[in-house]
Amino acid sequence: MIAILSDIHANREALSACLAHADSAGAARFVFLGDIVGYGADPAWCLRTVMDRIAHGAVAILGNHDQAVFQRSARMNGRAAAAMDWTRAQLSPDAGAFLKTLPLEYADEDRLFVHADASDPAGWRYVTGPLEARRSFEGTPARVTVCGHVHVPRLFGLTAAEKCTAFIPTPGMPVPLSRPRRWLAVVGAVGQPRDGNPAAGYALLDPDTNEMRWMRVPYDVEAAAEKIRRAGLPESLATRLFTGD
Amino acid sequence: MSPRRPHQGDEIDGFILGRPIHQGGMASIFEASHPGHAIPLLMKLPHLEGGDPAQIVSFEMEQMILPRLTGPHVPRFVAAAGFERQPYLVMERIPGPSLLLRLRELPLPVDEVAQIGAKVAVALSELHRQRVSHLDVKPANILFRDTPAAEAVLVDFGLSHHGRLPDLIEEEFRIPYGTAPYMAPEQAMGQRNDPRSDLFALGVLLYQFTTGALPFGDPQHIGGVRRRLWRDAVPPRRLRPECPPWLQEVILRCLEVDPARRHPTAAQLAFDLNHPEAVRLTARAGKKRRDGWLKVLERRVNQDRSPRQGRPAATAHAAPVVVVAVDLREQTAPLAEALRASVGNVLRSLPGARVACVNVLLDGYLASDPLQDNRGRSTRVQRLVELRHWAAPLGLEEGRITFHVLGGSGAAAPLLEYAEANGVDHIVMGARANSMMRTMLGSVSGEVAARAPCSVTVVRAREAQP
Numbered sequence: 001m002i003a004i005l006s007d008i009h010a011n012r013e014a015l016s017a018c019l020a021h022a023d024s025a026g027a028a029r030f031v032f033l034g035d036i037v038g039y040g041a042d043p044a045w046c047l048r049t050v051m052d053r054i055a056h057g058a059v060a061i062l063g064n065h066d067q068a069v070f071q072r073s074a075r076m077n078g079r080a081a082a083a084m085d086w087t088r089a090q091l092s093p094d095a096g097a098f099l100k101t102l103p104l105e106y107a108d109e110d111r112l113f114v115h116a117d118a119s120d121p122a123g124w125r126y127v128t129g130p131l132e133a134r135r136s137f138e139g140t141p142a143r144v145t146v147c148g149h150v151h152v153p154r155l156f157g158l159t160a161a162e163k164c165t166a167f168i169p170t171p172g173m174p175v176p177l178s179r180p181r182r183w184l185a186v187v188g189a190v191g192q193p194r195d196g197n198p199a200a201g202y203a204l205l206d207p208d209t210n211e212m213r214w215m216r217v218p219y220d221v222e223a224a225a226e227k228i229r230r231a232g233l234p235e236s237l238a239t240r241l242f243t244g245d
Numbered sequence: 246m247s248p249r250r251p252h253q254g255d256e257i258d259g260f261i262l263g264r265p266i267h268q269g270g271m272a273s274i275f276e277a278s279h280p281g282h283a284i285p286l287l288m289k290l291p292h293l294e295g296g297d298p299a300q301i302v303s304f305e306m307e308q309m310i311l312p313r314l315t316g317p318h319v320p321r322f323v324a325a326a327g328f329e330r331q332p333y334l335v336m337e338r339i340p341g342p343s344l345l346l347r348l349r350e351l352p353l354p355v356d357e358v359a360q361i362g363a364k365v366a367v368a369l370s371e372l373h374r375q376r377v378s379h380l381d382v383k384p385a386n387i388l389f390r391d392t393p394a395a396e397a398v399l400v401d402f403g404l405s406h407h408g409r410l411p412d413l414i415e416e417e418f419r420i421p422y423g424t425a426p427y428m429a430p431e432q433a434m435g436q437r438n439d440p441r442s443d444l445f446a447l448g449v450l451l452y453q454f455t456t457g458a459l460p461f462g463d464p465q466h467i468g469g470v471r472r473r474l475w476r477d478a479v480p481p482r483r484l485r486p487e488c489p490p491w492l493q494e495v496i497l498r499c500l501e502v503d504p505a506r507r508h509p510t511a512a513q514l515a516f517d518l519n520h521p522e523a524v525r526l527t528a529r530a531g532k533k534r535r536d537g538w539l540k541v542l543e544r545r546v547n548q549d550r551s552p553r554q555g556r557p558a559a560t561a562h563a564a565p566v567v568v569v570a571v572d573l574r575e576q577t578a579p580l581a582e583a584l585r586a587s588v589g590n591v592l593r594s595l596p597g598a599r600v601a602c603v604n605v606l607l608d609g610y611l612a613s614d615p616l617q618d619n620r621g622r623s624t625r626v627q628r629l630v631e632l633r634h635w636a637a638p639l640g641l642e643e644g645r646i647t648f649h650v651l652g653g654s655g656a657a658a659p660l661l662e663y664a665e666a667n668g669v670d671h672i673v674m675g676a677r678a679n680s681m682m683r684t685m686l687g688s689v690s691g692e693v694a695a696r697a698p699c700s701v702t703v704v705r706a707r708e709a710q711p
Contacts, residue, residue, distance in 0.1 A: 007251045155411065157296075157411060157413075159302075160298065160301070161298055161411075165413075167410065167411040170409040172411070173409045175410060175411065176308075176309050176410075178305055178308065178309065178327055178328075179327045179329060180328045181305075210327075
């Protein structure tokens with residue numbers, strides 16, 4: 001079983017809850033889909049935790065917020081940029097060096113793990129609908145692509161007749177990613193869900209049965225939000241955790 | 246992908262193909278055996294070279310849905326292989342013939358129609374509870390188990406819809422799929438998420454088995470299928486006068502164009518078919534001919550032509566069958582009060598719920614000698630009168646509450662059988678108040694709570710402080 005965690009965004013409480021949940025669900029492998037830091041108040045702890053998992057065989061790829069730690073981006077909005085300035089100050093130079101080593105994608109058998117649109121991983125385009133999903137499908141031969149970045153769980157399928165379909169997964173319900181069609185799974189966010197459900201999101205993929213489950217894990221939102229406020233980060237970054245919007 | 250079609254005697258992943266059951270243009274079905282499986286098996290193999298996308302997608306759909314289904318009303322899933330090599334699906338083989346074989350005997354006796362209908366409705370209720378709408382209910386897809394209960398088994402989930410899985414059919418095709426004579430009007434308009442479409446199809450089957458005719462014929466084009474949106478069926482009693490008014494009521498309710506006017510759930514339909522005396526008759530029961538041309542024209546002009554997608558579907562959750570077990574002999578006034586209050590609470594929150602008020606008459610009252618039998622019958626009538634009296638304070642209108650006296654040697658067993666046969670969702674019953682009696686006779690509510698197929702609420706009245 002592969003646990004896939006995306007968009008942790010320095011939310012320590014959400015990350016610990018998801019890791020504990022995945023461990024007890026029997027996950028043997030871990031893939032971190034990027035954006036370990038940014039927005040939240042615990043970037044150093046989250047980074048250390050992910051590095052520790054990597055030392056035990058986990059794989060991590062780069063997200064746009066991770067990249068912004070060592071390479072300033074003009075494309076970030078005010079809130080994200082403010083959080084990024086604060087984040088940089090929290091991290092040691094080692095952290096930046098580590099993030100620099102992360103790859104943009106990770107191919108595993110017929111699966112491709114990438115932070116955003118697979119047709120241009122460094123372009124950080126959002127996969128929000130069938131049109132964007134089709135562009136991503138066309139950019140990779142992988143049968144199953146798994147990405148994050150959007151913070152909203154979705155499953156796109158490409159049929160033998162090249163029709164692109166969209167589906168909203170039900171939490172916990174295994175969905176078969178059957179052949180011959182191709183699939184693009186967007187996992188939700190661990191640390192900053194935006195689909196109206198404040199519970200932390202991650203996914204479990206069983207490579208033997210080809211089934212994927214989108215999990216939701218309740219965590220201590222109160223504590224995570226309080227830390228954001230105490231750090232002097234924008235208030236809206238704290239309040240959105242309660243509503244998941 | 247093997248270029249050669251499978252044959253009897255072939256071995257696929259340890260399964261030996263037996264006699265071919267069906268060899269169509271799109272798929273082959275074989276009996277199969279495997280040293281690791283003791284039950285009779287059946288293997289479905291789609292043909293890939295034909296390239297009919299509908300066939301491939303419906304195979305994918307069945308492969309996705311069948312492993313998630315459980316219970317006696319579906320064939321047990323055994324194994325599957327995907328499209329990497331020769332795809333197949335292995336499931337339990339239900340030995341008997343399907344209802345297709347009965348078509349030559351139509352019309353069937355009314356009692357048998359009701360009995361078949363009730364069994365199929367219970368099977369549908371189980372399926373709907375597992376969030377699956379079958380969407381291709383027809384005689385060929387209904388079999389019966391070779392068990393004392395002879396449960397109906399639904400087969401072929403190739404056109405089915407699972408409420409929590411991607412709908413590959415809807416995604417792939419704009420035209421509706423199904424079997425023309427049995428297809429619900431909303432299904433003909435492209436809506437695939439309403440379990441009540443299965444009640445329409447069962448209504449067509451009941452009509453056919455009662456009258457020997459199909460209510461909307463066998464149209465060959467989708468335009469002909471959509472006619473049923475405005476053109477109503479000839480009332481069954483006109484074709485077969487022996488059809489009792491209650492059965493016409495049930496059938497025509499199933500055939501309502503608006504799903505909201507059908508039975509809210511398959512369990513409620515099963516309930517009606519099991520309790521003819523409890524069916525509330527409306528204008529449908531007395532209808533003598535089809536609607537006049539003016540009414541039909543009006544429906545045709547005013548019909549809603551938009552594809553009906555995403556409309557909320559009724560769930561068993563919102564329209565449960567609630568049984569209240571009333572012990573008329575030992576029940577104290579405070580307990581009766583508490584029991585009624587509990588039923589009242591359920592009904593207030595679920596306006597679609599219906600209540601079956603049930604009392605168990607122990608076998609001692611129904612002995613075989615004629616005099617006692619006579620007394621037994623009058624006891625039964627007396628009990629019914631008492632049940633009505635008991636329920637009067639609930640103030641429920643006819644049609645939402647029915648009254649039943651069950652026979653049996655103990656109190657728990659008849660209640661449990663009743664709950665099983667009628668797709669009951671919730672049993673509300675009182676606890677035996679007297680602890681001495683409970684010690685001597687055992688707790689009926691305890692046994693029911695432990696063995697019931699549904700939720701059980703055991704009500705106890707708080708004793709007044711001395």
